[in-house]
Amino acid sequence: MPAAQWREQLRAFLADHAGRPPKGKAQRLAWSRAFQGDLVDAGLAAPGWPVEAGGMALDLADQIAYHREMVRARVPKHPCALSFIVAPTLIKHGTQEQKDRFLRPLLRADEFWCQGFSEPGAGSDLTALSTRAQRVLAKGGDGEEFVVSGQKLWTTQADLADWMFALVRTGGSGAEGISYLLIPMDAPGITVRPLRDLTGGTHFAEVFFDEVRVPVANLVGEQDRGWSIARTSLGHERATAFLADEYRYRRVVDELLALARATGAADDPVVRQSLARIEAWVRVLASNSRRALDAVLAGREPGAAASVNRLVRAEFDQILHSAALRVLGPDALLGLREPTAPEGARWTYGYLRTLASTIGAGTAEIQRNTIAEKVLGLPSHLSGSLAPEAC
Secondary structure, eight states: OOHHHHHHHHHHHHHHTOOOOOSSHHHHHHHHHHHHHHHHHTTOSOTTSOGGGTSOOOOHHHHHHHHHHHHHHTOOOOSOTTHHHHHHHHHHHOOHHHHHHHHHHHHHTSSOEEEEOOBTTBSSOGGGOOOEEEEEEOTTSSSEEEEEEEEEOSOTTTTTOSEEEEEEEOSSSTTTTEEEEEEETTSTTEEEEEEOOTTSOOOEEEEEEEEEEEEGGGEESSTTBHHHHHHHHHHHHTTTTHHHHHHHHHHHHHHHHHHHHHHTGGGSHHHHHHHHHHHHHHHHHHHHHHHHHHHHHTTSOOHHHHHHHHHHHHHHHHHHHHHHHHHHGGGGGOOTTOTTSGGGGHHHHHHHHHTTTTTTTSOHHHHHHHHHHHTSOOOOTTTTTTOGGGO
């Protein structure tokens, strides 16, 4: 589609869908799902996806312009961000039947997804996972299926999800013998227990599998080769939204600067120093985001660039919200239930949420190990090469 054509169509669409989101949580969710469905139906979603997968297949310059338009319009983000982790995997490794079945409902937000990777004994070291899937004859003898038993932890939106993309053990130890499986969350034998966090919300859950039967047709790629397939998900988790980061974070920083000026906090030299630090960070983040995205668009895994970006983003979120609380002063103690809280207590809520930023989706320590090994060329932290006599 020519640039002038899609841009004109997108601007007309955004003008028709302008408006403030409703206040209730359920109402906001329904509103964002409806917006996403309309966006897909208009042929204006997934700018980087191939056309045959339901996307727009825009080149890099047009993708940048697309995200700039979306951020400027302040439209709702896709209500299930995890969908854009499984989607690249299905596009690259899925069967045609899997693509036909899952991609459009995923994109329209008709179906929600959750990620079944972390376990009580396998967080940062995912290759230690123990949730097992045994391949057996299906009941009635018609084909084969997997019987899944085990537990997943820190599963975002598990209580809302229709499907889970999960790593399960079908073979030996370590990375060998891991398979990538699509599991319906309404299958008999699944129990979801929400976990309450510091904000008072239940954004995560633990999920238990008690001999859950899953058709072999839900296996993505080859059995026992799921670890290499999962790397597509892990890479795109840190890469698919990189284009939007530059504009979203730029806007958020500008909003904090405006708040500092409005409250008079900008007159405090300590606050000004914090804001200057944030300004430097947001520019570094934007630069590295583009570098990682360039790798993805060239058909390469973002690798070390993604780990750098993951680390910078997590620490930036924490520094940003810490500075925001300094700007607010005593008002930072006001929570979401206090109607007089500045800007709806968004900064206090964000501060509590971002305390976990350096833990979720790969801890800061793991990212630093990856950077040390892949960027700096240091010996692997698992190799034992740094024995005392070698130092």
